[in-house]
Amino acid sequence: MADVELQGIGKRFGALRALDDVSMTVPDGAFVVLLGPTGAGKTTLLRIVSGLDPADQGRVVIGGHDVSTATPAQRNVAMVFQQYSLYPHLTVRENLEFPLKSPLLRTPVEQIGRKVGEVAEVLQISHKLDNKATDLSGGEMQRVSIGRALVRRPAVYLMDEPLSSLDAKLRSDLRIELKRIQQEMGATFLYVTHDQIEAMTMATHVGVLDQGRLVQFGPPRQIYEDPVSIHAASRLGLPRINILPAGLFGPAPAGARHIGLRPEQIRQGEGGESLVKRVEHLGDQTRLHLTFRDHDLVTVTDTHTKLRPGDMVRIRPEKPLFFDAAGDRIH
Numbered sequence: 492m493a494d495v496e497l498q499g500i501g502k503r504f505g506a507l508r509a510l511d512d513v514s515m516t517v518p519d520g521a522f523v524v525l526l527g528p529t530g531a532g533k534t535t536l537l538r539i540v541s542g543l544d545p546a547d548q549g550r551v552v553i554g555g556h557d558v559s560t561a562t563p564a565q566r567n568v569a570m571v572f573q574q575y576s577l578y579p580h581l582t583v584r585e586n587l588e589f590p591l592k593s594p595l596l597r598t599p600v601e602q603i604g605r606k607v608g609e610v611a612e613v614l615q616i617s618h619k620l621d622n623k624a625t626d627l628s629g630g631e632m633q634r635v636s637i638g639r640a641l642v643r644r645p646a647v648y649l650m651d652e653p654l655s656s657l658d659a660k661l662r663s664d665l666r667i668e669l670k671r672i673q674q675e676m677g678a679t680f681l682y683v684t685h686d687q688i689e690a691m692t693m694a695t696h697v698g699v700l701d702q703g704r705l706v707q708f709g710p711p712r713q714i715y716e717d718p719v720s721i722h723a724a725s726r727l728g729l730p731r732i733n734i735l736p737a738g739l740f741g742p743a744p745a746g747a748r749h750i751g752l753r754p755e756q757i758r759q760g761e762g763g764e765s766l767v768k769r770v771e772h773l774g775d776q777t778r779l780h781l782t783f784r785d786h787d788l789v790t791v792t793d794t795h796t797k798l799r800p801g802d803m804v805r806i807r808p809e810k811p812l813f814f815d816a817a818g819d820r821i822h
């Protein structure tokens with residue numbers, strides 16, 4: 492495995508600046524999750540690291556080697572992109588064997604069989620090994636694509652929403668399996684997802700992209716607890732952070748325009764009165780939709796709460812975050 496260094500990566504599509512001076516170091520063995528709204532540049536960045544697309548500016552360094560002009564094969568990266576890249580005329584087994592049969596690798600036959608068996612089991616696809624790739628559902632094809640990456644030992648794994656087309660149960664099983672494999676192998680991952688739970692549980696580091704710029708990079712807890720901006724704060728946490736006028740609950744620091752309150756930063760039973768508009772029972776979590784002085788906010792409460800729409804509940808901010816007019820954090 493290897494570290495990945497991105498140095499001043501820039502990419503334009505015509506007038507659109509898709510990536511703007513992105514620099515980031517992915518340490519060897521790290522699991523880096525890229526977060527950002529649609530169009531932020533996540534896929535573009537992954538394609539540049541993979542060698543599928545060239546950058547206009549900057550360098551990609553993998554394991555200490557400048558690979559900026561190298562082909563994907565020379566970079567020794569394994570990719571899983573949203574669009575499936577299977578060989579349709581081959582069976583699942585043959586698709587999984589393919590990366591191991593490269594003449595360069597000279598993998599012994601029994602080792603290929605064992606590896607394919609192991610990966611098929613992890614991905615819960617063993618019963619489909621002799622099916623043609625075309626006879627699979629979308630979620631099964633996606634798992635075979637992941638399998639084709641996992642049979643290899645590349646310098647780095649690049650994955651673009653690999654679990655997005657799977658049902659909730661498989662997604663949570665594979666989230667745990669992928670993380671386990673990554674830790675066991677000490678593998679380096681660069682991974683794109685919109686899934687909050689994947690980001691919080693799998694990432695050692697999160698990179699937040701906003702309109703082609705890397706605005707924050709750090710451990711997920713740091714992004715959650717110490718975000719640099721409203722944009723970064725909004726990328727993690729469910730329910731999302733509440734952004735309200737700075738002075739809504741009382742005096743605010745100089746220059747503050749917005750107060751940011753995550754659910755756990757809203758203490759219930761003390762402070763000003765708010766109206767319960769809706770109570771959502773989600774099983775493991777109960778959400779309260781409140782109105783406080785004409786502003787809506789969402790928080791969580793005891794799963795067995797007796798609160799009902801129309802009730803009043805007192806709330807008070809606790810260690811809130813403040814942001815200026817541009818959305819940047821005020822300390």
Ligand SMILES: Nc1ncnc2c1ncn2[C@@H]1O[C@H](COP(=O)(O)OP(=O)(O)OP(=O)(O)O)[C@@H](O)[C@H]1O
Pocket residue numbers: 504507509527528529530531532533534535536
């Ligand atoms: N081949 C292309 N030609 C022109 N514009 C492109 C091309 N690829 C991407 N873009 C544009 O570049 C920007 C970044 O796209 P990118 O796919 O990297 O975003 P993303 O963060 O991965 O979004 P999503 O979450 O929707 O996948 C977008 O505005 C997109 O429309």
